[in-house]
Amino acid sequence: MASFLNSERPPVFCPGCTHKNVTEALDKALQQLGLAAQEVVIVSDIGCSGLFDTFFNTHALHGLHGRALTYATGIKMARPELKVIVTMGDGGLGIGGAHLLSTCRRNPDLTLLVLNNFNYGMTGGQCSPTTPPDAVVGSGFLNRLEIPLDVVKVTRAAGAGFVSRLAAHRPELADEIAKGIEFEGFSVIDIWGICPGRYSRRNKLTPKSLEARIEALEKASGPVAENVREEYGAHYRRLAAGQEPARPPRPVKAVFEPPQKRPWRVLVLGRAGQRVVTAGELLCLAAMTAGMHATQKNDYPITVLRGHSVCELVLSPEPVDYTGIDVPDVVIALAPEGVARRKAVFQRLKPDCLVLRDAEVSIASTPAEVLAVDFRKARIKAADHALAALAALAFRNLVLSPAMLKAAVEHRFQGAVRAAALAVVEAMSGGG
Ligand code: SF4
Known part of the structure; x- marks a missing residue:
């Protein structure tokens, strides 16, 4: 099957950026699933992950920072037949944290790719909600004051039906994305990557050390048994079908002459x-x-x-x-x-x-x-x-x-x- 990548706007990231791996893995996953371009919507957030919508020949929506999941939910509710994929960085995930929790609780059939590289790369490498406290970042000591957000723990606890965590360079990334897209419910894939443009200039981070960090954490690869349930849109439509239809407004008949024909x-x-x-x-x-x-x-x-x-x-x-x-x-x-x-x-x-x-x-x-x-x-x-x-x-x-x-x-x-x-x-x- 042909690539979904936009030949007129090839993906451009800083040399060594693992966002490229995710771009290629997503392209491969879409091909594996045999989807047509018009069946897919990529909703991108802001930041380097926000460039994804321009790199693919699919439907796309690029909106406000942190709000990608809200747009995606609306699209999926209106057009349930579409496959809706959201790309967000760790920064946008924090900005839209309440939306993340709501989406986990609801379980709409969306696939969220978190391009997690522990900083706001595009704006200069400031600390994000996932920055480790010992990292050196462009926002001084602030990351030393906070506990990094564990995307897997939080989304599992909030009710996401499918949660995975793996490094962006892993060869199985495309398969994992394909599984997430096929899953009927909210799937979160926390993809740990390297931002050579900002983060790894000041912090030693290699594929090996990245994997060692992931190994030390709770494992996550696929459906979360206690959270697997009916998909939100299907559930909504099933319950809505049992409701009394709203009565249409009664028309008002014009039968009189006004005493004065004037405003x-x-x-x-x-x-x-x-x-x-x-x-x-x-x-x-x-x-x-x-x-x-x-x-x-x-x-x-x-x-x-x-x-x-x-x-x-x-x-x-x-x-x-x-x-x-x-x-x-x-x-x-x-x-x-x-x-x-x-x-x-x-x-x-x-x-x-x-x-x-x-x-x-x-x-x-x-x-x-x-x-x-x-x-x-x-x-x-x-x-x-x-x-x-x-x-x-x-x-x-x-x-x-x-x-x-x-x-x-x-x-x-x-x-x-x-x-x-x-x-x-x-x-x-x-x-x-
Ligand atoms: S700033 Fe970081 S995340 Fe953005 S393209 Fe460069 S390396 Fe990649």
């Missing part, structure tokens, strides 16, 4: 507990029953039942390109918290703007027309003030009509909640 920018200033966001949604739905476009932008803090709740709503016969509001046409002021949040807006209002305010809520002086509504006189609970304010507009045939609002309520709610909301709307028929 409206409506700002609702309330507080938590007044169902401001739900009222905003109802106003958007009401606009849609008249064939208008609608956008909603909410602003509230993380607190529950406390703090401001503000909605910016844009309704328009034309598509809405921007969801924010600089100068509203209508302001609904329902609570001091929301009014304080947007206190500057009142000065900007034009004389033809309308402020509909709760009779008990004070606002700053404004050139706009101000209409006070007494929700208490209409026996409206605080939680319904926002809906009641919409009804007050509707019964003035301003922005929306009562029929539009009732249709929105009927679309949004069912049963007792719908009946209660319709009763709030009716209670405002006298104008409030």
Whole structure:
């Protein structure tokens, strides 16, 4: 079978770099498996191992440092038929450490080649998470302060289904990579290599001494019996198939004429507990029953039942390109918290703007027309003030009509909640 190596961009590494061995072994493994180029994706990390995607005539993705496993997982979930191989250095492995652990825990069918040469080679030989404490590196004494990460121990403990460790010059490397690719689950191959460009200039490291170090550690060659289990994507699809399918959104039928065929920018200033966001949604739905476009932008803090709740709503016969509001046409002021949040807006209002305010809520002086509504006189609970304010507009045939609002309520709610909301709307028929 023909080589997968890109003849237009032959692999170039520093003389003696064992990344070349890994490049050739991966090429050989792909050939052994009889894969077609379009069946393979190489996701490379950053650094010298990040050059791999350009050296192979396969699909490729080169992204942010430490994140290669996240991209690879997404690719594998979307296209399970592809063989996805990730090349990362020991530096990227540390930067994306949480992603490594998550991938081990999940067991997606990915093959991770860790090109482990104990330093950040490309950036000048700084210490990485696998640098031995006695090494001399380009970042001073920092490696003396840390315990090197044992990739085998960590990935086994985290749940990787297949874990191997061997030196990059070993003749069986291609076979080991092929086994990893064939394994249905997450395979990690910790490939120890030599970086003559940076690391072995200051640290004596030969194939023999490398092997002696590996020999002294826990052996790792293939499936990890206690971690072998169903592959993540297959498991996901099996469980997802048993779930109720998500209901498609119900279309809103455009059956009414709007009272005014023009854009409206409506700002609702309330507080938590007044169902401001739900009222905003109802106003958007009401606009849609008249064939208008609608956008909603909410602003509230993380607190529950406390703090401001503000909605910016844009309704328009034309598509809405921007969801924010600089100068509203209508302001609904329902609570001091929301009014304080947007206190500057009142000065900007034009004389033809309308402020509909709760009779008990004070606002700053404004050139706009101000209409006070007494929700208490209409026996409206605080939680319904926002809906009641919409009804007050509707019964003035301003922005929306009562029929539009009732249709929105009927679309949004069912049963007792719908009946209660319709009763709030009716209670405002006298104008409030
Ligand atoms: S810097 Fe090190 S890892 Fe990078 S190409 Fe040179 S020898 Fe290889």
